[in-house]
Amino acid sequence: MPPQPRRYGAVNWLGLWTLYLKEVRRFWNVATQTVAAPVVTTLLFLAVFALALGGGSQAVAGVPYVQFLAPGLIVMAMTQNAFANTSSSLVIAKVQGSIVDFLMPPLSPAEQTAALVLGGLTRGLVVGSAVTLAMLPFVELRLHSPGFVLFHAVAASLMLALIGVLGGLWSEKFDHLAAVTNFVVTPLAFLSGTFYSTERLPEPWLTVAHLNPFFYMIDGFRYGFTGHADGSLAAGIAVMLAANIALALAAHRLLASGYKLKP
Numbered sequence: 001m002p003p004q005p006r007r008y009g010a011v012n013w014l015g016l017w018t019l020y021l022k023e024v025r026r027f028w029n030v031a032t033q034t035v036a037a038p039v040v041t042t043l044l045f046l047a048v049f050a051l052a053l054g055g056g057s058q059a060v061a062g063v064p065y066v067q068f069l070a071p072g073l074i075v076m077a078m079t080q081n082a083f084a085n086t087s088s089s090l091v092i093a094k095v096q097g098s099i100v101d102f103l104m105p106p107l108s109p110a111e112q113t114a115a116l117v118l119g120g121l122t123r124g125l126v127v128g129s130a131v132t133l134a135m136l137p138f139v140e141l142r143l144h145s146p147g148f149v150l151f152h153a154v155a156a157s158l159m160l161a162l163i164g165v166l167g168g169l170w171s172e173k174f175d176h177l178a179a180v181t182n183f184v185v186t187p188l189a190f191l192s193g194t195f196y197s198t199e200r201l202p203e204p205w206l207t208v209a210h211l212n213p214f215f216y217m218i219d220g221f222r223y224g225f226t227g228h229a230d231g232s233l234a235a236g237i238a239v240m241l242a243a244n245i246a247l248a249l250a251a252h253r254l255l256a257s258g259y260k261l262k263p
Helices: 013-028 031-052 065-096 109-135 146-170 174-190 205-210 213-226 233-257
Strands: none
Touching: 013 031, 013 065, 013 109, 031 065, 031 109, 065 109, 065 146, 065 174, 065 213, 109 146, 109 233, 146 174, 146 213, 146 233, 174 213, 213 233
């Protein structure tokens, strides 16, 4: 009998799993750079703000400053690494000319999107877990609502992984990707209440802060540890769900069209 085409069914689970494993192994093989380095950087942020600025004796919304600061730093580390995983994967493939290896396998745009994003989610959660464990000797972290911690950790990592897919598709070289990081991701992360309570902001800056979707992922995650939230928790969940759905549809649409992937 001549060779027959392989039948995959509605979903190519084997292909999806293989691409996902490739994305995970890509960052795990250089864990010193992708996991250990963010832990050190985050601990340095904690030291600067908690010690150099005298944060150890201060309180924000009735919470010791270091306990208020720690969840924001954890989210920042998670999201930056989720973004870096998906965006760098696409840009490196473009620059090295190996993007064909991503396009040729029998994977639908939805399967490609899912594998890339799940790889970014995995890196974000691994980094977040490592940062949390590294902080425990220095910060007393108490779980007020584990459900909020888990939901916002997953939703935040997914959101930045999807933004990373969009940024990677748009970028044609590393300079373009650096522009997305420096002018979009980093400002939104730093101005979302990572280091301070937005309740202290005057109008109209308070309203501007609440229009930032990054604010809700940090605020909900921090609530899971401290029991304090600057904004509406229900609105935060709705914003995170809506943002992830919109970003997923956009990423799928661009991958399906071959945007900046096919000649």
